[in-house]
Amino acid sequence: DVVMTQTPVSLSVAIGQPASISCKSSQSLVGTSGKTYLNWLLQRPGQSPKRLIYLVSKLDSGIPDRFSGSGSETDFTLKISRVEADDLGVYYCLQGTHFPYTFGAGTKLELK
Amino acid sequence: EVQLVESGEGLVQPGSSMKLSCVASGFTFSNYGMNWIRQAPKKGLEWIALIYYDSSSKYYADSVKGRFTISRDNSKNTLYLEMNSLRSEDTAMYYCARGGHFDYWGQGVMVTVSS
Numbered sequence: 001d002v003v004m005t006q007t008p009v010s011l012s013v014a015i016g017q018p019a020s021i022s023c024k025s026s027q028s029l030v031g032t033s034g035k036t037y038l039n040w041l042l043q044r045p046g047q048s049p050k051r052l053i054y055l056v057s058k059l060d061s062g063i064p065d066r067f068s069g070s071g072s073e074t075d076f077t078l079k080i081s082r083v084e085a086d087d088l089g090v091y092y093c094l095q096g097t098h099f100p101y102t103f104g105a106g107t108k109l110e111l112k
Numbered sequence: 113e114v115q116l117v118e119s120g121e122g123l124v125q126p127g128s129s130m131k132l133s134c135v136a137s138g139f140t141f142s143n144y145g146m147n148w149i150r151q152a153p154k155k156g157l158e159w160i161a162l163i164y165y166d167s168s169s170k171y172y173a174d175s176v177k178g179r180f181t182i183s184r185d186n187s188k189n190t191l192y193l194e195m196n197s198l199r200s201e202d203t204a205m206y207y208c209a210r211g212g213h214f215d216y217w218g219q220g221v222m223v224t225v226s227s
Contacts (some may be wrong), residue, residue: 039214041157048207048217049149049157060215092157096212100173101147101159 002026002095006104014112019080021107023093028073030097037096040069040078043106044089053078085111114138116208116218123224128198134191134208134218142166142186144211148193150204151220158204161193162212176202198225 003026013019021040029036040053051060053069056076066081080087088111093104120132134146148161161182162171170182181194191208205220 037212041214043157048220049209049214050217051213051215054213054215094157094159094214096214099162099171101162103157103159106156 001100002029002098002102004093004095004102004104006091006093006107008107009105010108010110012110012112013080013083015085016082017112019083019087019109021078021091021093023071023076023078023104025074025076025095027098029076029095030073036072038069038071038076039094039096040067041092041094042087042089043092047089049092083109083111114210114216116210116216118206118208118218118221121221121223123226124198125227126199126225128225129194129196130198130223131195132193132206132221132223134193136189136191136210139210141184141189146182146184146191146211147209147214148180148182148191149207149209149214149217150202150223151207152201152204155204163191195223198223200225 005024007022036056038056041049041051043049052063057069068079070077090106090108092106115137118134145164149159151157160173160176163182179197183192203225207220208218210216
C-alpha cells in the first residue's frame with residue numbers, strides 16, 4: 001500500500017500568517033494516464049471532509065486563492081498564504097492513483 | 113446542488129450485520145464511481161471501498177475485504193454498503209463520497225459495534 005506521510009501533525013498559526021503542510025508518498029503518484037491523483041481535504045470540527053484541491057494543484061470551486069497546492073511524484077505541499085479563522089480544522093492528503101486509496105494521518109491547524 | 117445522504121446508523125453486536133445506504137441527488141448518479149470511507153472516533157480517514165459507475169469493478173481495503181460488500185442501484189440513485197461479521201474495530205463514522213476525485217461527501221452515519 002502507498003504510505004502517505006503528512007507533516008507536521010499539528011500547526012499553530014496566527015491569523016494572517018502563512019502555513020504549509022507536507023505530504024510525501026512512498027511511491028510515485030503519477031498514474032498510467034500521466035495524471036497525479038493527489039487531493040487535499042479539510043475537515044472542520046464536527047463536519048464531514050471537504051475537498052480543497054485535486055490533481056495536485058487545482059482549486060475546487062469556491063476555495064479562496066489563499067490556498068495552493070504544489071508538488072510532483074512523491075512530494076507534495078499545501079500552502080495557505082494568509083490563515084483565516086475559517087481555515088481551522090484537520091487537513092488530509094489523499095492519493096487516488098493506487099489501490100487501496102490512502103490518506104495522510106492529518107494535520108491539525110490551530111490558532112496561535 | 114449535489115447531495116449525498118447516508119442512512120442506516122446504529123448500534124450492533126459483534127458478529128452481526130448491517131447495511132448502509134447513500135442516496136445521491138443533483139447529478140447523474142449512473143455516470144460516477146462511488147466510495148465508502150470511514151473514520152474511527154478521534155482517528156483519521158480510511159478508504160474502504162469503491163464501485164465503478166456501472167458496477168463492473170469493485171475494490172476494497174484489506175481491513176474489510178471478504179466481510180463488506182459495496183453495491184449500487186442506479187435506478188434508485190443509491191449506493192450501499194453491506195457489512196457482515198462486524199467487529200469492534202469497525203466502529204466508525206461512515207461516509208460516502210463521489211468518484212475517483214472525492215469531490216462531494218455525505219454527512220456520515222455512525223456505526224457502533226459493541227456488546
